[in-house]
Each structure stands twice: as C-alpha cells, then as structure tokens.
Amino acid sequence: MEKLPVEERYIETNGVRLRVQITGHGTPLVMIMGLGAPGDKWKHNYELLGRYFTCIIPDNRGAGGSDKPEVEAYSTDEMSDDILGIMDAIGIEKAHVMGVSMGGAIAQLVALKRPEAVKSLILTSTYASPSEAFAKALGFLAQFRESIDPGTLKQLNLWMTYGQYTQMHHPQKIERSIADDAALPGTMPDYAYRAQCRACLSHNTAERLNELKMPVLIAAGAKDLFMNMEKTMELVNGIPQAEFYLCPEGGHVHQWEYPEPYDSIVLGFLLKHDQMVL
Secondary structure, X not given: OOOOOEEEEEEEEOOEEEEEEEEEOOOEEEEEOXXXXXXXXXXXXXXHHXXXXXXXXXXXXXXXXXXXXXXXXXXXXXXXXXXXXXXXXXXXXXXXXXXXXXXXXXXXXXXXXXXXXXXXXXXXXXXXXXXXXXXXXXXHHHHHOOOOOHHHHHHHHHHHHOOHHHHHHOHHHHHHHHHHHHOOOOOOOHHHHHHHHHHHHHOOOHHHHHHOOOXXXXXXXXXXXXXXXXXXXXXXXXXXXXXXXXXXXXXXOHHHHOHHHHHHHHHHHHHHHHOOOX
C-alpha cells in the first residue's frame, strides 16, 4: 500500500509555536498524543485513518518539534486552547477528535469548550480525574527521570504501559516499540516532561462529562495499570450514550499491543458518524 504524503507545518498560537503534521483526505480528524511523545507516535494509526480522513497530528507543547516553555507546569486547559488554535489556523470548523491518555484529557476539554466543532470524540486509555495509582506513578517518573539511567527508565515505563500478557508472550512487540521510539524526532527536556506530568495530575472534568453530547467512543485496556476500571467507568457512566470498547488483555497502550481490533472499532465508529448532521 502506497504511503500517503505528510505535510509538516509550524503554527503559532496561544503563545507557542507548535509542530503539526497533516496527511490524508476527507473530514478533518485531530489526533492528540499523550504524555512525553510527539505526534509521530500516531504513525501506525494515521497511515490507516488518512485513507478516509484528513489527519491533523500536533506535537503538544513540551514534545517533539513544538515549543517547550520552561515553566513548572503545563495544563490540559491551555493545551486544549493550543488544539483549538491549530484548528482555527488551519480553518477547521468541524472535526472528529481523538486523544490517547493525556491527549484524551485534552480532547475532552476541546469538546467541552467548542462542542459545535466536534463531530465525534474518541477517548483512548484516558480519564476524567486521575486515580491515586496514576498520580503515584507520574510522581515517581517525574521525580526520578533525571537520576535514573534512560534505558532503565524506558524499561520501567514499558512495564507500566504494556499488559502482562504482551510482556510474557509477545516481547517482540515491546522490542519494536523501543526501536520505533528511538527514531522519534525531538528531545524532551526533563522540565518539559515534569510540566506535562503536572498537566495530567491537575486535569479534572468529572463534573462536566454529561455535557459531552456528541458521539463518544471510549476505548480501554482491561489490564491498564494507569487507568483502572473505576476511572474508565467514570467516563463510561458519565458521558451520555457513550460507546465502550474494552481490550481484554490490553494495558495502557492496548491500541498498539492489539492494533487490529482497535483499528476496526475506531474506523467503524468514525465512518458511522462522519456523515451525521449534528
């Protein structure tokens, strides 16, 4: 299958210069990445989805080729304004929006701030309010990022994000992930990683979930150490008429551990809601 061309732009908005990749054709689909990674991490997904949609893939502030303000903390509130600024700069009036982990938290606020601009919303491995376990894990990663050998820290992070079944029976998937991550562009300074961690920890939309009236798909891994089922069900029960996909053996990155069912569910959801008049 021939690869789609990817255009790279730099957009200034909300006081920062943000790297944005655009590929594909069709209705816009904004894809928001999670903690510590550039938008390139979506590569597998946008190579598929770009055949049906125009994929807009930003690097969040602090990551990849985007600006990395030297402040104590970012917030999902300002990062959602970054996304809305990108949409305005490109001229997008209405789009599907999807986000993973921290990106899902940002996506919720994009939809809450400008619901008329969101055709549908896909929330993967994410949350409305952080669990105690998630808070402790991020606190550890932020605190020791500078003092732990990068290779050891990477192994620790992989242990926390991949499901145990994958670790025991499909270690080649993790090895491929390590190689792919090594090729990602941009270096994330420790201060920027900590600032993104603090954005994750300060996020809370739990009391506003019932305002999300657009079609919503929630995708989760049953073995996710970060987002436990209580926090997943907070989203499922709080969002009116949300659709729910649960990957039985999946961890926090189930969309890359078990891509086939995730891709099928996501593409089917997007196509079903693409032509709806909302």
